[in-house]
Amino acid sequence: MKNIKWKHYINYILVGIVTLIFTILAFCGALERSLQVNLEQIAIAMMLAVSLSLVVGFLGELSIGHAGFMCVGAYLGGKISSILVPILGNGLLALAASLLVGGLCAGICGFIIGLPALRLKGDYLAITTLAFGEIVRVLFLNSSSESFGGALGLPTPRFDRKYLFIICFLMVLLTLFVVQNLIRSKHGRAITAIRDNEIAARATGINVTKYKLVGFIVAAIFAGFAGVLFSYTQPNVSSITFNYNYSIEMLVIVVLGGMGNLTGSLIAAAAVTLINSFLQAKLPGDLAVLKDLLYALILIVVVVYSNSPALKNFRDKYNLRNLFAKFSKNKHDSDDSTRWDVVPTKIKMDAILSTDIVVNDPQADKADKPKGDK
């Protein structure tokens, strides 16, 4: 029983430990400023990755306008905070209010984008979401300097840097709490059913309209939260940040972490952010553009890694799960209710469909036959 519980809460434990360690370090004054900035960036990337994972990994809709939702959150949250901070002081109250407004506005945008998503599929939806992201960005870019600062960017108040990353990580925990609990319930089951087979889900009485909208709205709200936090980390919010590449970066994080795998998304978010800031520091001047090449490379490596048969054997032998299985006594807990951490993903489906994986399957001789073989 202990083992099961531990597995259920792995994401909280992971984020919780990281938060705790760095909080202690921060209060001891052992945390460098640059590292604090990195931590804030990581936490924001984690929030974005987890929320995007809900749409891409679980709902199965390709959305590449996630930066758009974040942009809405950053600008509106930033605006509200710049109004409220003189009144309420630069404290948690102002932060909470701007989070609320930023999240809410992003959620409304999520609803608006969710509506065409009910009719559009695959590439077409990707184009729509991409267009949304760009429209939002350009709108804020062309706003008047009194409203949202236009091309100069919106100056925003900054929270006390020492504590900001702690708040960011607490928000990651909140994101995880909501998304994970949603996924691991009957509603999450309905959402994954829509991903697996929309026609069958409809025929089984699943309200596809409702669940698609819920997916988009929840994802947008948390992207909005991430945007508000982002506005607090920056001296001013400039719309150039939320460009197309930023949306792609998030998508790369989700794919790298394994679609529909929240733990993976968290780790990938940290890894990509760290690599990113490392490269930015190392590459001089114009060469900094080269870091965008990294995303393409990561995607290619992930696709090859998850589809090449030779690598698959290697992966089956030396993966973390086997490693854990060696150390834990409970080697085969076959009950699917305990395996919420592995909601099977599309990438895994390829592995399942190919024939060479069934060799290690204990049920292979009993149940597994190739489909054409009757």
Place this chain on the structure above:
Amino acid sequence: MSEFVLETKNLGISFGGLKAVNDVNLQIKQGEIYGLIGPNGAGKTTVFNILTGVYQPTEGTFYLNGRELRKLPQEKINHAGIARTFQNIRLFNNMTVRRNVMVGLHNRPEFKCTMLESMLRLPRHFKCEREMKKKAVEILEIFGLADERNTLACNLPYGKQRKLEIARALATEPKLLLLDEPAAGMNPHETEDLRQTVKLLREKYDITILLIEHDLKFVSGICDRITVLNFGTVIASGNTKDALSDPEVVRAYIGK
């Protein structure tokens, strides 16, 4: 309450100039196993698609227990009590067998649990999940799939996938179950197994079944009454034996 579970009145649909289904009148009584047969392209699956709300009929209408269901969206028709299986199996392949059935249980009133309750992990969420699991296994036991409840649906052999699809449809607690070629691609042993299961369903759940099937031996062995379609129109209907020996039907199947 009408005396018929399903009643269609002059049901028809045309795609552009093509009348795929024309003037189909079905009257299916409570507890019947009713067959819908016909040569390829006769419009059988189209009738199913109309009855489940995938297509809107361009003519006529249909009633379930006297309630008109035309123009309702698919999920509402399912809530009203029509569940179906598909000609080409459509399971949730990446989910385990039990979870497939649990999706079917989703809308049952006894497993009601709002999204907020799930997000906040209130007691009702856990109660609901526990009971759904139990119920799902109960349903799987009828189909002899309980031992495979943790297998991924796509790893099941073909015959069991068919059964799982029926189990999932049954989980939505339908009054009328539409089976689209349930015996397609099955070997004689699996077909016999399926026949037993369908009969059991009727006895145990008092469910009405409308099925499409090409295997005439299966149809004559199980259906009380049938309707034969050809080119979208009804060419014969009535008792299975009489309808199958109708000269018009013989002509449609074998040719003159």
